[in-house]
Amino acid sequence: MRLLIRELEEDDQRAGFDCGDETLNDYLRRFAWQNQVRNQVGVTWVAVEGSHPRLILGYYTLASASISRERLAEAGCARLAYPEIPVILLARLAVDRRFQHRGIGELLLVHAVDRAVAVGRQVGCRGVVVDAYPKAVSWYEKFGFVTLPGAGPKSAAQKMFLDLRSASAGRRA
Amino acid sequence: MRFQADLGSKDGSMLANLKRELEIPSNADLLVQAMTILRWLVGERREGRRIASIGDAGPVRELASPLLERVAPSAGLPHVEIDWTDEEVREVAALIDAEPAEPAPALVAGMKRLHRETADTRTGRR
Numbered sequence: 001m002r003l004l005i006r007e008l009e010e011d012d013q014r015a016g017f018d019c020g021d022e023t024l025n026d027y028l029r030r031f032a033w034q035n036q037v038r039n040q041v042g043v044t045w046v047a048v049e050g051s052h053p054r055l056i057l058g059y060y061t062l063a064s065a066s067i068s069r070e071r072l073a074e075a076g077c078a079r080l081a082y083p084e085i086p087v088i089l090l091a092r093l094a095v096d097r098r099f100q101h102r103g104i105g106e107l108l109l110v111h112a113v114d115r116a117v118a119v120g121r122q123v124g125c126r127g128v129v130v131d132a133y134p135k136a137v138s139w140y141e142k143f144g145f146v147t148l149p150g151a152g153p154k155s156a157a158q159k160m161f162l163d164l165r166s167a168s169a170g171r172r173a
Numbered sequence: 174m175r176f177q178a179d180l181g182s183k184d185g186s187m188l189a190n191l192k193r194e195l196e197i198p199s200n201a202d203l204l205v206q207a208m209t210i211l212r213w214l215v216g217e218r219r220e221g222r223r224i225a226s227i228g229d230a231g232p233v234r235e236l237a238s239p240l241l242e243r244v245a246p247s248a249g250l251p252h253v254e255i256d257w258t259d260e261e262v263r264e265v266a267a268l269i270d271a272e273p274a275e276p277a278p279a280l281v282a283g284m285k286r287l288h289r290e291t292a293d294t295r296t297g298r299r
Contacts, residue, residue, distance in 0.1 A: 003291050006237050040251040064250040067262055075262035085265060089253060107290065110283035111239065118243045119250060126269050129255065144277035146268060150260020159261055163273050170276030171284050 003057070003104070005111045008032055008044040013054045019094035027092055028059055035061075042091055045111065047104050058095035058104045060112050064119075065089045065129065086123075087161075088116040090130040109143060113167045120164050127164050131157035144170070176204065219244045239288055 008014075014029050032044040042061040049057060067085040090112050095105045116128045132140050137147060137158050144167070145160040180188060188203065197203045214224060214236075224236040257265075 004237055005239070005291055041253055043250055062250055063253040065253050065255045067255075067257060067265060071257060071262055072266065075257075075259040075266075077263060077266040082269075085269060087255075087265075088250065089255060091253075103286075106279075106283050107287055110280065110287045111291075113280065114239060114284065114287060115242070118245070121243075127265070142277065142279045143283065144274065144280050146264075146274075148261045148264045150258040150264070159257075161265055161268060163268055165273035166276045167280065169273065170280040173276060173281045173284070 002050050003047050003107060004050065004053070005045055005047050005108065008036055008046050008059065010037075011054055012046060012048075012056055014056065017056050017059075017094075018097055019058075019100075020097050021094065024092055024094040027061070028056070028094070032059070032061065045108070045115070047095075047108055056096065057099040058093075058108050060093040060108045061091040062112060062115065063089045063091055064125070085127075086125045087127050087129045088119060088125055090116075090128055093130075105139075106143075109140075113143070113162065114171060117164060117168050117171055120168075125164055128162040128167070130160050130162075132160050134158055176201070214241060215244050218242075221245065239291055 010033060014032065017028050018025055028044070032042070035041045036043055042063045044059055044061045046056045047058045048055060065087050067087070069083050072082075072084070090109075093105065093108055093112070095108070113128060116125060119125060128145075130140060130145060132145075133156075137160065140160050141147070143162070145162045148159045148161055188200070191197070192200075192203055195203075195206070197206060217224060218241040224241070226234045226236075
């Protein structure tokens with residue numbers, strides 16, 4: 001199977017996507033396109049295969065974010081040399097059930113990191129942040145993401161961080 | 174400048190076929206021609222243009238190489254707010270202040286796989 005990973009397009013078949021998680025399904029079916037085009041709150045990339053170029057095998061969504069100077073000061077990091085810490089948020093990543101266990105999720109994650117490195121070279125960025133489901137934490141750790149302690153008590157997800165300097169070195173290796 | 178490369182049998186055959194088809198006499202000439210074309214592709218993509226081939230019949234095929242996306246203009250990622258706890262902020266600050274960790278082997282392998290297994294062309298809109 002020869003994969004292509006590209007930005008989501010309007011004609012892509014979003015309705016039939018089923019990764020087994022309704023929140024992630026619902027996002028792709030109802031919100032991903034309008035968030036990309038109208039609301040400007042995330043850019044979604046999809047994995048498709050050449051013979052069915054509109055069938056979405058998996059997707060991820062990226063947005064930019066930062067830790068502001070004020071937030072750094074509040075947390076006691078005022079002596080840090082940076083006015084703020086720009087990061088890229090890997091907001092969602094999912095693979096359709098029919099295509100799971102084929103390494104598509106890995107390719108999507110690595111593609112997202114590759115994009116983050118490229119964007120970071122152009123506009124500055126220090127890392128990739130992901131809100132991981134607890135069951136996915138060890139999977140992200142395998143790729144170098146570090147678990148951030150101190151998640152709030154209401155949080156169902158675990159925040160993780162990948163230093164873009166490591167990611168960039170991984171791309172050159 | 175001397176350039177030497179070890180190619181697998183598949184890539185070696187491709188090289189020989191390209192030289193024959195294009196009537197290029199030497200590996201060095203082929204390399205120069207390939208660099209010229211790649212340089213053009215990089216320049217076009219850097220300026221935000223997309224690369225496509227157009228035939229008399231059939232759909233337009235667009236080149237979508239992860240390699241070229243490295244020089245494409247920023248995707249213009251929209252900005253969102255993340256709800257950070259103090260501890261998370263301190264940990265991120267400590268991580269970026271420290272020496273970077275070695276890239277994870279799975280990430281290195283994944284990067285190589287990404288460029289090997291993802292498609293080079295797609296059918297798209299004109």
